[in-house]
Amino acid sequence: MPELPEVETVMRGLSPFMEGAKIVAVTQNRPDLRFPFPENFIQRLTGCTVVSLSRRAKFVLVDLSSEEVLVMHLGMSGSFRIVSENTSAKRPDKHPGAFHHERSKDEKHDHVVLSLEVAGRQLSHVIYNDPRRFGYMDLVPRSEFASHRHFTHLGIEPLGNAFDAHYLSDRFKGRRTPLKSALLDQRIIAGLGNIYVCEALWRARLSPFLPAGALVRKNDKPKHSAERLVGEIQSVLADAIKAGGSSLRDHVQTDGSMGYFQHSFSVYDREGQPCPRSGCPGIIEREIQSGRSTFFCNRCQKR
């Protein structure tokens, strides 16, 4: 599920429940996800206060009072939900005991529960659910953070200041790999995934099959503009974050779902439908590029 906008949305949804809260208990329901949990995972978390949350690429980062950073990757199917315990009201449990007999489908993939306490009073549980278990968690000392293997090979943030046409054309120069693959390469840009690459390329009217090296800056040649692509990547991510944020209104489901942006897809998962670009007679097609579906308009995306 999660590409950069979803991870950003999840992080923002978790923040109000976690920042400043104390981790009073940790439940870990299996020894591993994609990778084993780090040594003494529970002990190293319990008792810590959460200093702040942030995001790097597709990682949610939780800064802890222990000088360690809880690093969380959601893989394909990871999500969080929050259960707040209302201590004053009694539980409106109409089927007492039902929980013990039937765990919902969802619950069996609850792998980690962080129980958090704010101001010694209100308790909330942040529950990590991940059916496919492609996600993982790690604990990294803050001092080793920059040099840690999770992050050393990561490229720049597409919404950061360093991301511009100069950077992009420089990194793509001479490369014959398809533009689509190059944009998915986390070592160049960190955080883009299949959906937003397809969407950004459509917005920029560029074919996913162009060699990455064909992308040049305006001054060099006007045909395939790096400036335009940079702008469209930034705008599609910003639009998606905006839409994702709106799905968090109730602040209960921090589920990494697509928010409302899925209704705004121009090409992704729209095979066979007409191109939504005004006046374009094209049809959205799907082709496989390095094992993943690419959606594109067969008319308005320049080759």
Add this chain to the structure above:
DNA sequence: ATGGTACCCTGAGAGC
């Protein structure tokens, strides 16, 4: 170096 493919794992949806 670079680019493809298989694979990790479970669930959803289509078609029969």
Add this chain to the structure above:
DNA sequence: TGCTCTCAGGGTACCA
């Protein structure tokens, strides 16, 4: 209701 097939937003190991 069920079976089989394909596919899925991530990343990595391995191969030519």
